Amino acid sequence: MKSNIFFEPIKRAIKIVGTQKKLAEIATKYAPGDVVIRQQAITRYLNKQLKVKDTHCIPIELATNGYVSRH
Numbered sequence: 001m002k003s004n005i006f007f008e009p010i011k012r013a014i015k016i017v018g019t020q021k022k023l024a025e026i027a028t029k030y031a032p033g034d035v036v037i038r039q040q041a042i043t044r045y046l047n048k049q050l051k052v053k054d055t056h057c058i059p060i061e062l063a064t065n066g067y068v069s070r071h
Contacts, residue, residue: 010045010052013060013068020046023063030059 017023020042027037035055044050052060057070 007045007048009068010042010060013064014042014046016064016067023060026063027056027059030062031055032059035059 014020014023017026021039024037024039024042028035031037032055037056037059041050041053041056045052061068061070
């Protein structure tokens with residue numbers, strides 16, 4: 001069984017912004033260059049299929065105004 005340490009922050013981030021889609025949209029605004037964060041990625045993070053990509057950590061932190069930290 002995978003540890004929840006990597007996935008609980010995603011649950012919090014979704015709760016803060018409202019939906020997976022909103023989290024993806026807001027985080028994409030903060031993403032560098034041509035990085036796009038899709039709802040499908042958020043779903044995979046939430047369902048423990050992937051760890052959050054490095055390029056998505058800071059945008060998710062910024063999307064939650066720092067309530068969910070990359071650390």
